[in-house]
Amino acid sequence: MSRFESRLPWLLALALVLSSPWVLREPRRTLPYEDWAAFGVTLALRPLGLGMEVLARTQDAGMSPEAGMTYTLERAPSFRRYVEVLEKALLPRKKERGERLLLPVRGALGRGAGGAPRALRLVGPPGLSKPQALSGLPAVFGESYVGRIESSSRGELRLRFPWSTAKGRSPERLIAQARSQRPGDFPVLEMIVEPAGPKDPFPLRVALANPAQAQTWTPDRYPFWVRLASSRELHPDLPAGLLLGSLEDVGYPQTGFVLRRYVRPLFDPRALPVVAVLLPQGSRLAEGVTLPWDQELRTTPVEILWRSPRRLGALRFLLRGGSPRGGDAVFSGGKLLWVYDWAREGVGMAVPAYARGGRLPALAIPLRGKPRAVLLRGAGRDALGHGLFTAPSLPPGGWKLYEGGRFFTGVAGRGFPAGLLIGKVLAVRNGLFVLEKEPGASRGLFVVAGGREP
Amino acid sequence: MIRILPFLLLVLGAFRGELFLLGRALGPGPDIVGLILCYAGLRLRPFTTLPVLFLLALLRSAYLPGGLLFHFWVLALVYLLLRPMGRFFVVERLPIQMGLALVASMGISALTALILWEGVLFLPARGVLGFAMTVALAPGVFPLLDFLLPLRLREAPRKVFAE
Numbered sequence: 100m101s102r103f104e105s106r107l108p109w110l111l112a113l114a115l116v117l118s119s120p121w122v123l124r125e126p127r128r129t130l131p132y133e134d135w136a137a138f139g140v141t142l143a144l145r146p147l148g149l150g151m152e153v154l155a156r157t158q159d160a161g162m163s164p165e166a167g168m169t170y171t172l173e174r175a176p177s178f179r180r181y182v183e184v185l186e187k188a189l190l191p192r193k194k195e196r197g198e199r200l201l202l203p204v205r206g207a208l209g210r211g212a213g214g215a216p217r218a219l220r221l222v223g224p225p226g227l228s229k230p231q232a233l234s235g236l237p238a239v240f241g242e243s244y245v246g247r248i249e250s251s252s253r254g255e256l257r258l259r260f261p262w263s264t265a266k267g268r269s270p271e272r273l274i275a276q277a278r279s280q281r282p283g284d285f286p287v288l289e290m291i292v293e294p295a296g297p298k299d300p301f302p303l304r305v306a307l308a309n310p311a312q313a314q315t316w317t318p319d320r321y322p323f324w325v326r327l328a329s330s331r332e333l334h335p336d337l338p339a340g341l342l343l344g345s346l347e348d349v350g351y352p353q354t355g356f357v358l359r360r361y362v363r364p365l366f367d368p369r370a371l372p373v374v375a376v377l378l379p380q381g382s383r384l385a386e387g388v389t390l391p392w393d394q395e396l397r398t399t400p401v402e403i404l405w406r407s408p409r410r411l412g413a414l415r416f417l418l419r420g421g422s423p424r425g426g427d428a429v430f431s432g433g434k435l436l437w438v439y440d441w442a443r444e445g446v447g448m449a450v451p452a453y454a455r456g457g458r459l460p461a462l463a464i465p466l467r468g469k470p471r472a473v474l475l476r477g478a479g480r481d482a483l484g485h486g487l488f489t490a491p492s493l494p495p496g497g498w499k500l501y502e503g504g505r506f507f508t509g510v511a512g513r514g515f516p517a518g519l520l521i522g523k524v525l526a527v528r529n530g531l532f533v534l535e536k537e538p539g540a541s542r543g544l545f546v547v548a549g550g551r552e553p
Numbered sequence: 554m555i556r557i558l559p560f561l562l563l564v565l566g567a568f569r570g571e572l573f574l575l576g577r578a579l580g581p582g583p584d585i586v587g588l589i590l591c592y593a594g595l596r597l598r599p600f601t602t603l604p605v606l607f608l609l610a611l612l613r614s615a616y617l618p619g620g621l622l623f624h625f626w627v628l629a630l631v632y633l634l635l636r637p638m639g640r641f642f643v644v645e646r647l648p649i650q651m652g653l654a655l656v657a658s659m660g661i662s663a664l665t666a667l668i669l670w671e672g673v674l675f676l677p678a679r680g681v682l683g684f685a686m687t688v689a690l691a692p693g694v695f696p697l698l699d700f701l702l703p704l705r706l707r708e709a710p711r712k713v714f715a716e
């Protein structure tokens with residue numbers, strides 16, 4: 100044995116010690132080209148299984164063989180509920196004078212702090228004659244102000260968030276008011292809000308506030324919600340009352356001294372499936388434009404090659420068919436079944452949406468109230484087999500509102516369509532959302548994977 | 554090793570290799586990965602062990618939760634724990650081999666369960682029967698691998714002096 104070889108175990112031990120923080124913190128992180136290695140293992144261990152023909156029972160899955168592998172979510176009963184809620188939340192109210200134009204989100208652009216996108220790419224609806232005319236108009240989701248539309252040099256529509264500043268433009272400043280959501284006689288804060296810096300903990304910060312030192316963090320008065328006030332000088336096109344987020348103060352709670360005030364948006368930019376553009380009064384831009392619900396999905400049938408035993412904590416399914424990528428959705432009948440962990444050359448390992456470490460852009464729809472775009476995190480399943488999720492961006496006080504409500508998928512790229520039912524919330528226990536059981540999937544069951552048509 | 558690899562892969566593929574190697578992915582089957590790791594820790598040269606660890610980690614990362622680096626880290630840690638045992642114990646004795654195989658198998662399961670925190674279901678998922686089969690197979694696996702692998706891949710056997 101050479102001298103180097105005799106020292107190899109010591110070098111290995113040193114490498115383990117050095118890599119342990121990375122491994123222990125993110126054990127599910129994969130290396131580049133690891134999907135190719137996993138595919139090679141599958142090829143070596145299941146050469147016979149990979150040669151099988153994928154048999155699809157297209158009629159059962161609601162697909163139309165005449166039109167090729169296309170699927171319209173409108174056939175799913177759960178999708179009708181999703182559309183109803185969104186139309187109620189996004190279409191104009193009776194009192195509102197201007198019209199609204201709904202634009203679906205196609206994908207995200209760039210990555211800011213914490214993995215959040217810098218802007219969203221939008222789909223111009225069929226029938227829209229002048230997309231450039233939408234540039235600069237404000238957009239909302241539910242009661243939240245989500246940013247302004249801009250048109251790229253190639254004519255592509257984008258949504259720029261209130262906290263991201265376009266090159267060559269000054270940051271948008273907003274006049275707002277913050278009120279406590281608790282019953283009581285608490286002060287109303289008037290403030291100017293602007294984009295925060297890259298090192299700030301929240302994307303928006305308060306530039307000026309009156310009163311400057313009113314405390315907002317005791318449990319009897321927290322949370323304070325920040326809503327836009329009308330301003331002819333700064334934003335004449337924005338109606339008062341739109342929600343900016345919740346007020347988050349940094350300071351000394353013992354002495355009541357506030358160092359800095361921030362605004363935390365109450366929507367997750369990764370999960371917005373559609374935005375409503377506020378059109379100016381008398382605008383004819385929305386004429387002849389169809390609502391964006393009837394989009395077709397390009398899908399491919401997949402076959403279950405292998406499934407892990409139920410006794411294993413995390414269920415895993417080896418699927419074959421189509422050309423999926425890691426992160427694509429597997430769904431059947433309008434319900435999200437699984438998400439691809441890795442996929443290569445038509446073979447991939449899919450895990451349930453609730454698998455630990457998974458992040459799912461979603462639309463949380465309570466029984467009463469407005470839908471909210473959130474990022475769900477998988478937390479495994481309980482002893483009875485119910486999927487568990489956490490939603491860090493939902494304020495703790497409002498968790499109970501979602502009991503009996505539903506989670507739908509938001510947008511996460513081409514292979515992950517919005518509007519799939521994730522599940523009905525059975526209960527909320529200490530911040531864990533308990534979802535109804537997924538339908539059983541046996542060998543040979545037909546499922547479809549794929550994404551929205553670009 | 555290189556010469557028998559294609560034959561080994563063909564056999565594994567034809568007989569659904571993951572059923573053997575992962576015991577139906579931590580089902581009631583024996584922990585073959587644990588047995589190979591135990592053998593590697595006690596008999597194989599470090600140069601031979603590294604590719605074996607990498608291949609086993611690759612297999613586990615394709616079928617089980619966790620990335621390739623994580624599985625390599627777990628297997629390498631258990632290997633480093635087992636390696637000194639060869640100096641403290643007389644590994645030619647069957648009860649020692651059985652005990653160390655159990656340590657290897659439970660070590661992999663426990664580390665995976667604790668770090669991934671999948672409801673600590675990895676240990677019960679293997680089951681008492683799975684661990685018992687692992688222990689029972691250990692005395693057979695050592696001579697079999699000794700027979701299959703050439704001498705140059707193994708460490709030189711220690712001289713055991715009679716009293």
